[in-house]
Amino acid sequence: MKILVIGGGGREHTIVRKLKESPKVEKLYCAPGNGGIAKDAECVAISAMDLDGAVAFAKEHQIDLVFVAPDDPLAAGMVDRLEAAGIPAFGPNALAAEIESSKVFSKDLMKKYNIPTAGYEVFGNPQDAVAYIEKNNRFPIVVKADGLALGKGVIIAADLQEAKDAVKKIMEDKAFGASGNQVVIEEFLTGPEVSVLAFTDGKCVKPMVSSKDHKRALDGDKGLNTGGMGTISPNPFYTDALAQTCMDTIFLPTIRALQQEGRPFKGCLYFGLMLTPNGPKVIEYNARFGDPEAQVVLPRLKTDLVDILLAVREERLDKQPIEWNDGAAACVVMASGGYPGSYPKGLEITGLDENGQVDGATVYHAGTKLENGKFYTSGGRVLGVTATGATLEEALQKAYAAVEKIHFDGAHYRRDIGKY
Numbered sequence: 325m326k327i328l329v330i331g332g333g334g335r336e337h338t339i340v341r342k343l344k345e346s347p348k349v350e351k352l353y354c355a356p357g358n359g360g361i362a363k364d365a366e367c368v369a370i371s372a373m374d375l376d377g378a379v380a381f382a383k384e385h386q387i388d389l390v391f392v393a394p395d396d397p398l399a400a401g402m403v404d405r406l407e408a409a410g411i412p413a414f415g416p417n418a419l420a421a422e423i424e425s426s427k428v429f430s431k432d433l434m435k436k437y438n439i440p441t442a443g444y445e446v447f448g449n450p451q452d453a454v455a456y457i458e459k460n461n462r463f464p465i466v467v468k469a470d471g472l473a474l475g476k477g478v479i480i481a482a483d484l485q486e487a488k489d490a491v492k493k494i495m496e497d498k499a500f501g502a503s504g505n506q507v508v509i510e511e512f513l514t515g516p517e518v519s520v521l522a523f524t525d526g527k528c529v530k531p532m533v534s535s536k537d538h539k540r541a542l543d544g545d546k547g548l549n550t551g552g553m554g555t556i557s558p559n560p561f562y563t564d565a566l567a568q569t570c571m572d573t574i575f576l577p578t579i580r581a582l583q584q585e586g587r588p589f590k591g592c593l594y595f596g597l598m599l600t601p602n603g604p605k606v607i608e609y610n611a612r613f614g615d616p617e618a619q620v621v622l623p624r625l626k627t628d629l630v631d632i633l634l635a636v637r638e639e640r641l642d643k644q645p646i647e648w649n650d651g652a653a654a655c656v657v658m659a660s661g662g663y664p665g666s667y668p669k670g671l672e673i674t675g676l677d678e679n680g681q682v683d684g685a686t687v688y689h690a691g692t693k694l695e696n697g698k699f700y701t702s703g704g705r706v707l708g709v710t711a712t713g714a715t716l717e718e719a720l721q722k723a724y725a726a727v728e729k730i731h732f733d734g735a736h737y738r739r740d741i742g743k744y
């Protein structure tokens with residue numbers, strides 16, 4: 325098969341490397357890819373949001389399957405466009421992807437179908453939002469932009485002033501553009517967070533091994549929210565009993581709800597959960613693999629990923645066995661100094677071999693470019709240094725040992741991934 329992967333970050337590098345293991349894959353393309361991906365697939369200069377470009381390329385190169393990995397092209401309907409052109413694609417269509425791209429839609433869906441989530445109200449103008457926050461008078465309170473915001477559209481406000489500032493930033497200053505036309509004001513929940521990604525064909529849902537993301541920039545869960553500074557799998561808080569509860573109260577009800585709404589979801593559905601004192605609740609859904617969750621989940625997959633992708637697309641996931649490795653995986657993200665704020669680009673990365681790898685770990689490239697045989701930084705999150713092991717301790721030890729071998733000016737990484 326000829327497969328085209330859409331995207332160019334650490335998640336896409338992980339997907340590419342997993343697909344490369346499949347004996348069914350004859351040729352891999354990635355659009356646009358990055359410096360590390362270029363060692364594993366042919367990178368093509370088509371941006372992830374270029375719907376016309378993806379369709380034209382897939383036709384011209386007789387692509388057998390397109391894996392649309394990032395949220396934006398899914399929300400924009402890239403899968404709809406590809407399938408309409410007769411090109412098989414993995415990922416939800418735009419209607420189903422709205423479970424991520426509109427928080428108002430996902431919250432209303434959960435309310436309608438009794439899926440446990442934080443209490444909330446929706447507002448279409450800042451005056452009503454602020455009036456509600458004043459009347460409610462409970463802090464912290466969570467203010468969320470309705471639409472996609474690069475993971476930055478969620479503000480946890482400690483007091484009234486911070487909540488007012490958040491509403492202003494989202495609805496008046498339009499920090500996230502049209503994503504801020506509506507806000508969700510949400511009850512603040514507490515408890516450990518768990519990411520569970522699941523394959524689903526719209527009817528059957530098969531959760532993958534669990535994982536835990538570390539979203540804050542600095543050690544001790546301090547600093548700004550980021551796209552994710554590191555991950556571990558499995559998540560130590562996620563017991564078998566909790567997995568059963570989540571299947572009964574969250575996973576299956578969500579799949580059925582989407583089906584009943586006429587939006588059957590085919591692809592990878594990401595459940596961002598919080599294990600509250602009142603049981604597991606949904607914090608958010610994503611319509612795709614998490615980044616860097618994919619980096620610790622996919623390396624543990626034993627089954628041929630291509631078989632699963634086809635089973636999902638052809639709606640026969642119930643007949644497709646999926647096997648996982650025991651043990652654990654850990655990913656430590658090396659980021660540019662300054663991330664998630666502004667940061668320099670184009671710094672040389674040393675310590676990698678000619679394939680962008682180091683001994684003892686797998687280096688998934690997130691923001692790198694390759695020039696004259698050398699790797700340079702080109703994004704906020706630069707590398708996801710990942711290792712597997714019999715235990716979490718072993719995986720972490722191997723990942724950190726590999727991180728020590730890699731250098732670029734200002735490199736920043738958390739030293740406490742997997743510690744809590």
Ligand code: AMP
Nearest residue numbers: 442466475478510511512513596607608
């Ligand atoms: P999201 O982008 O929706 O995943 O939110 C980003 C992060 O904000 C989550 O991973 C949580 O840590 C936090 N968060 C979101 N909603 C809530 C909530 N209702 N209560 C407490 N923390 C929250």
Ligand code: GLY
Nearest residue numbers: 551552614615616
């Ligand atoms: N790591 C969180 C996400 O992919 O949304």
